[in-house]
Amino acid sequence: MFKVENLHFTYPKNKDETIKGISFEISKGEIFGFLGPSGAGKSTTQKILIKLLDQYKGAIYYNNQNIAEINDSFFESIGVSFEMPIHFSKMTAMENINFFLKLYKKNNDIEKLMKRVGLWEDKDKMVSEYSKGMKIRLNFVRAMLNSPEMLFLDEPTNGLDPTNAMILKDMIKEFKKDGGTVFITSHIMSDIDQLCDRVAFVVDGQIKEMDTPRNLKLKYGKRTMKLEYKENGKTVIEEFPMDGIGQNQTFLNLLQTKDIETLHSGETTLEDIFIHVTGVGLNHE
Numbered sequence: 001m002f003k004v005e006n007l008h009f010t011y012p013k014n015k016d017e018t019i020k021g022i023s024f025e026i027s028k029g030e031i032f033g034f035l036g037p038s039g040a041g042k043s044t045t046q047k048i049l050i051k052l053l054d055q056y057k058g059a060i061y062y063n064n065q066n067i068a069e070i071n072d073s074f075f076e077s078i079g080v081s082f083e084m085p086i087h088f089s090k091m092t093a094m095e096n097i098n099f100f101l102k103l104y105k106k107n108n109d110i111e112k113l114m115k116r117v118g119l120w121e122d123k124d125k126m127v128s129e130y131s132k133g134m135k136i137r138l139n140f141v142r143a144m145l146n147s148p149e150m151l152f153l154d155e156p157t158n159g160l161d162p163t164n165a166m167i168l169k170d171m172i173k174e175f176k177k178d179g180g181t182v183f184i185t186s187h188i189m190s191d192i193d194q195l196c197d198r199v200a201f202v203v204d205g206q207i208k209e210m211d212t213p214r215n216l217k218l219k220y221g222k223r224t225m226k227l228e229y230k231e232n233g234k235t236v237i238e239e240f241p242m243d244g245i246g247q248n249q250t251f252l253n254l255l256q257t258k259d260i261e262t263l264h265s266g267e268t269t270l271e272d273i274f275i276h277v278t279g280v281g282l283n284h285e
């Protein structure tokens with residue numbers, strides 16, 4: 001569906017390259033996460049992919065067509081939601097939608113979308129009266145206006161309360177179920193974990209790691225079992241190697257004789273992997 005080959009990009013005013021040879025492919029129906037520390041080049045890549053920036057080196061294909069050679073049909077078939085919502089604040093939400101709807105040949109079911117994100121009741125309110133979370137939800141509706149085949153989402157749940165974030169994530173999953181393809185950036189690792197089929201970690205304009213969240217967890221996870229049990233009123237914690245765990249008599253004895261509180265494998269989180277791969281902690285603004 002989407003193929004990026006050896007992408008390089010330098011901002012005209014800069015000396016150094018921002019994107020230093022990125023390659024990846026996204027299959028139809030796949031949700032692909034693009035993760036990395038601030039300044040790694042995520043937004044720059046996204047802007048190149050949606051043809052906001054040109055003068056890059058390398059090639060980008062959408063449905064086997066070089067995007068440099070596709071005309072308006074490209075914009076007809078993609079939906080974009082940037083982190084900072086941009087709407088006409090002196091117009092109502094519905095007026096905003098109607099304005100943008102006219103730009104497209106294909107239109108989605110607006111009432112259904114607005115009801116789903118919980119904005120139907122407030123559709124005639126001025127956007128200036130909308131809260132930050134409402135603007136973000138309206139932004140998502142805008143990305144879906146033309147019933148796109150592929151979505152580009154930059155931090156789509158950032159600034160939403162857990163309930164609204166869950167609704168948006170469910171909508172993204174439904175979009176995928178209906179055959180849609182998604183390119184997504186986020187700092188919220190649990191969202192990425194729940195949504196993405198594959199993720200790429202980008203550091204300083206290069207992809208450092210790319211795989212399914214499960215494979216990454218297996219690769220970076222500690223192969224251990226951690227056991228917590230009660231003894232003389234105190235909690236004791238012991239760790240055992242996963243290999244040969246079924247024959248480990250000490251471990252088996254504890255299981256049979258102790259009052260077990262918890263038992264889990266040393267699976268690592270995407271957050272741990274992020275810090276390991278990028279060498280940079282997550283910023284949760």
Ligand SMILES: Nc1ncnc2c1ncn2[C@@H]1O[C@H](COP(=O)(O)OP(=O)(O)OP(=O)(O)O)[C@@H](O)[C@H]1O
Nearest residue numbers: 011013014018036037038039040041042043044045
């Ligand atoms: N218009 C521009 N002109 C020159 N340099 C830019 C421009 N936009 C971004 N940069 C630089 O390019 C690099 C990558 O920025 P980019 O916005 O792509 O990072 P990011 O990974 O999206 O970061 P964040 O997570 O903070 O949004 C940074 O060093 C940034 O200063």
